[in-house]
Amino acid sequence: MxxxxxxxxxxxxxxxxxxxxxxxEIDPPEYVTTVGELIGWLAARGEEYAYAFEKPSVIRTAIxxxxxxxxxxxxxxxxxxxxxxxxxx
Amino acid sequence: MATVRxxxxxxxxxxxxxxxxxDRKDVGAVVTFTGLCRDEAGRLATLELEHYPGMAEExxxxxxxxxxxxWPLMGVTxxxxxxxxxxxxxxxxxxxASAHRQAAFEAxxxxxxxxxxxxxxxxxxxxxxxxxxxxxxxxxxxxAAADRWLxxxx
Numbered sequence: 001m002x003x004x005x006x007x008x009x010x011x012x013x014x015x016x017x018x019x020x021x022x023x024x025e026i027d028p029p030e031y032v033t034t035v036g037e038l039i040g041w042l043a044a045r046g047e048e049y050a051y052a053f054e055k056p057s058v059i060r061t062a063i064x065x066x067x068x069x070x071x072x073x074x075x076x077x078x079x080x081x082x083x084x085x086x087x088x089x
Numbered sequence: 090m091a092t093v094r095x096x097x098x099x100x101x102x103x104x105x106x107x108x109x110x111x112d113r114k115d116v117g118a119v120v121t122f123t124g125l126c127r128d129e130a131g132r133l134a135t136l137e138l139e140h141y142p143g144m145a146e147e148x149x150x151x152x153x154x155x156x157x158x159x160w161p162l163m164g165v166t167x168x169x170x171x172x173x174x175x176x177x178x179x180x181x182x183x184x185x186a187s188a189h190r191q192a193a194f195e196a197x198x199x200x201x202x203x204x205x206x207x208x209x210x211x212x213x214x215x216x217x218x219x220x221x222x223x224x225x226x227x228x229x230x231x232x233a234a235a236d237r238w239l240x241x242x243x
Contacts, residue, residue: 066147083211087211
């Protein structure tokens with residue numbers, strides 16, 4: 001079956017710990033088009049997701065390994081990443 | 090073209106600096122910055138660094154390419170470690186080479202400022218008392234340090 005929105009979601013640091021997995025295949029419905037909307041859709045999937053995404057504004061996002069803002073559209077993306085603000089260096 | 094490496098192994102700052110100037114006589118300034126793991130007044134046993142494989146390297150390459158556009162650099166090396174690092178151990182290395190010191194100093198600072206806020210790495214603390222510690226929080230001061238390069242102050 002052809003699914004336009006099928007993609008890999010990847011999670012890091014405490015987002016990964018709260019959800020309990022590092023990555024998964026997701027298939028959001030057609031009305032979900034931006035990364036911010038994707039956060040809202042994921043948050044409704046269960047308690048662990050609601051906990052990970054309880055403060056959507058702190059979540060950083062990347063599409064195909066490039067930083068994007070929450071208003072970015074993910075159509076055509078292979079991989080969407082969700083993670084806390086970075087603390088490297 | 091910058092050299093960027095993401096690795097769990099340690100690095101040798103002196104060897105990396107020497108590699109940038111080997112066989113050339115036009116380099117007048119090399120700046121080497123090493124970021125190390127603090128023991129946080131004896132509390133910390135190890136620091137665990139998680140990263141986003143692939144994106145970590147690509148993001149640092151993007152920052153290095155921007156530095157090479159802004160300053161006349163003759164060489165850039167950036168190395169970031171991941172995995173468990175003990176207090177006193179190396180975390181990150183930035184080496185910049187240029188004809189004059191100002192470009193080398195400024196580019197090294199620019200690289201570190203953006204590496205801290207844009208490279209996908211996260212630190213988790215493990216304490217000596219056995220408690221699994223907290224994920225380190227991002228600092229507003231780090232965002233401010235990166236932002237000042239965008240405001241035309243430099």
